[in-house]
Amino acid sequence: MKLKDSLLELLGRNPLKPAPADISPPAQVIHKLQREDKSRITQLRAELEHKAIHDAPQKWRRRRWAVLIVVNLLFVLSYWLDIQMLEGALTASRFVGFHMADLNSALQVMLAFKEVVINLLIGIVTVALMWWLLGGRTFCSWVCPYHLLAEWAEILHLKLADKKLVKDHPFDRRTRTAFWLVFALLALVTGYTVFETISPVGILSRALIYGPGVALAWVVTLLLFEIFYSRRAWCRYACPIGLTYGLVGATSPLVVTYKLDKCFHEGECRKVCLVPHVLDTVIKGRAKDVQVEIGADCTRCGRCVDACPTHSLTFKFKGIGKHL
């Protein structure tokens, strides 16, 4: 995907349907073949039958939850057991003595304080490099403790939605960009890190490490909102942290790649995806090329990789070329 489109979609533009001229000749061939190849329909039926009896694997989700829990536990144990591995909280920390700073928290501080101290700068550069390398929003799904709670809330939401007890109310995705701008402006104008007051990441991380407080009521409010009103609303439409990391990871070498020739266009990936607009390319006839890299808003959570019965979505580390 072109960087410009990837960024615009990250900021909230809906994916555009590609003009036939934009589709590469090899991809056009596959699109045409897929329409004509009747044997694929038999294969697709077999796939659907298989899926009806077998749950999709949860390999990546399990790995991811394990990593997320270990990272957050490392923060907690570093303090509780005084092992000094990962001191501080997710907003800013030291990993074996080396500074790390959450990019959005650092941004809030820089805008409010209008000064950058060297330690914060070191932390910013380290973390920016790390998440550029690992995929930007990878932070969201692999580290953010709110993400884990929100995934559990989502499971509940989907169960209730299944029973027609709740209905998902989507928001305009540009809202997140508006949030990002408003909170940046508020920090700049008021001189206070306004977003940090309600950042569920900061609140949860501090609660885990330093003990729970009333601020958790805000996190609970958000979760209830997601369970009963709007699926994954905070991560999808609000969180400026996600947008910040999305921008960092826009050119990351670690991406999920889509292979058109293996795809049966069943749409399983889009059902589980936190940010389904990034998977617009898997819709029949939309892929511009035989291989498409998924855009910047992707959190590299791997749920689509797990969900796809035909392995047309895989992790890829560009440059190494090795497919995970």
Add this chain to the structure above:
Amino acid sequence: MSVLNPLIKQKQRRQFLRSALLMAGVVGVSLLGAIPVLGQWVKRLRPPGALKEQEFLASCIKCGQCVQVCPVNAIKLAELDEGFGVGSPYIDARAQACDFSCDGLQCVLACPAGALTHHINYPHEAEMAVAKVVSPQTCLAMQGKGFKGLARGAEYTGKLRFEEIDRWNPIPLAEHPFDLEICDLCVRLCPIEIRASQCDAGKPPSGDPGQCPPNRAIRLVEIGSDGNTQKMRPEILDGCVGCGVCEMVCPAEPAVIVMDSTASRGVSV
């Protein structure tokens, strides 16, 4: 786009409205955080090196690294009722003051964001608050009384460093009984006074003359005598940094001296 189904148009209008409401709601909630700060509901004693309150809140990244390094666990993180201050560090001096037993201002060194400024290197350079004598009527020294026993009782969990006992490990105040002819706990336990006396004796802490405070912080002055009992009044001097130890150790209830952090000069950079 002009051929959009009116139903879709209505759906889009609703979604836009919903999004605007979400925006207003979340931003509104976040701005509620201004109320406790602008209304100055609480005036917190901040750790050593803290910038002036507004700059401090602007620069604090709320990570709690200062909390983690404090050897006497003096630093706590503020709750949501402090609005924009949520997650920022403070010291409740009566419960546990900063006794500078780390000598090197570890909280300052730990701060990644400059909220606790690296411009200070020694305890006497801190400007956390100004101690104020607010309850002279409860002061034992002013009544000419001594003090015997545990300064804050056996249940008190606060710690202080007593160099003569253990240079490196602060011990609970409840493990250190006193027997004083006239109560001078606020003076004798003052970290600045202790340093000044060590320096006067030619033995600055860690052998570093930089540790020597230029001014004294607190003393007792005689205000009269009753027969052969002297009456003394604590007097706060220019060298006071507002660490809160005098407030912490005062056996009177309420404490004779409290930290006034509004009078905090606050380090300006």
